[in-house]
Amino acid sequence: MQFGVISIFPEMYQALTDFGVTGRAVDKGLVSVDVWNPRDFTIDKYQTVDDRPYGGGPGMLMKVEPLKYAIEAAKAKLGSQSKVVYLSPQGETLTQDKAQQLAQEASLIFLAGRYEGIDERLIETQIDEEISIGDYVLSGGELASMVVMDSVIRLVPEVLGHDMSAVEDSFVDGLLDCPHYTRPEEHEGRKVPDVLLSGNHEKIRQWRLKQALGRTWEKRPDLLAKRDLSKEEDALLQE
Ligand code: ADE
Numbered sequence: 001m002q003f004g005v006i007s008i009f010p011e012m013y014q015a016l017t018d019f020g021v022t023g024r025a026v027d028k029g030l031v032s033v034d035v036w037n038p039r040d041f042t043i044d045k046y047q048t049v050d051d052r053p054y055g056g057g058p059g060m061l062m063k064v065e066p067l068k069y070a071i072e073a074a075k076a077k078l079g080s081q082s083k084v085v086y087l088s089p090q091g092e093t094l095t096q097d098k099a100q101q102l103a104q105e106a107s108l109i110f111l112a113g114r115y116e117g118i119d120e121r122l123i124e125t126q127i128d129e130e131i132s133i134g135d136y137v138l139s140g141g142e143l144a145s146m147v148v149m150d151s152v153i154r155l156v157p158e159v160l161g162h163d164m165s166a167v168e169d170s171f172v173d174g175l176l177d178c179p180h181y182t183r184p185e186e187h188e189g190r191k192v193p194d195v196l197l198s199g200n201h202e203k204i205r206q207w208r209l210k211q212a213l214g215r216t217w218e219k220r221p222d223l224l225a226k227r228d229l230s231k232e233e234d235a236l237l238q239e
Helices: 010-017 020-027 064-078 096-103 120-126 141-153 201-219 221-225 231-238
Strands: 002-006 032-036 083-093 107-111 129-132
Touching: 002 064, 010 020, 010 032, 010 141, 020 141, 032 064, 064 107, 064 120, 083 096, 083 141, 096 141, 107 141, 129 141, 201 221, 201 231
Parallel strands: 002 032, 002 107, 083 107, 083 129
Antiparallel strands: none
16 A cells, blocks of 8 residues: 655654554565655745734634645655545544445545644545544644554554454454553453463453453443344343
């Protein structure tokens, strides 16, 4: 899968491309990340990408033209069909379902704004989707775009080592994750649950499902309200 990014801080994306699962996905050629800096698409000697808002008020806005030319350059490389996603608190909130949907695309271009945002005409003419990563305000779209990209990259085939990892993640089946344990068997008097040492894979599966249901019930009942229970889940919850 190919990712394009429009940002005045290209180096920030090294957090995604140089570390961990996402870094390996780039190294293996499973995903590509190219960044276009709007400053490279300015024509004045100061390379101005921001300007004062019409009507007054605090802060600056990103100018239309450098962003538009940067998007054009990204589309010239990634294909004109590439969806352009703008990160903003006004967008649709990111969920696991949304990440799954985005992972079906061959390419995506993320526009990371700075300052107070971008000129509305750019949203009207160049942006296909607006996504928020939650109800709070960040200083720019870079971190938000990396959150979205990370959640999507995990879903790209062959990115996760273990075949089932992405399937077993929290939220994939609409539930929170079950608890996990590694050695030692006992830590400060707390023992790993016996069932996990039993070697009985069916019993372990049932225990994990029950724990996931219980945790979701306790911590995020809203998730259960959105989802039908299978017969097995219903029975486990009654136990
Ligand atoms: N830019 C600033 N705040 C944001 C948020 N919550 N989500 C996405 N982009 C943002």
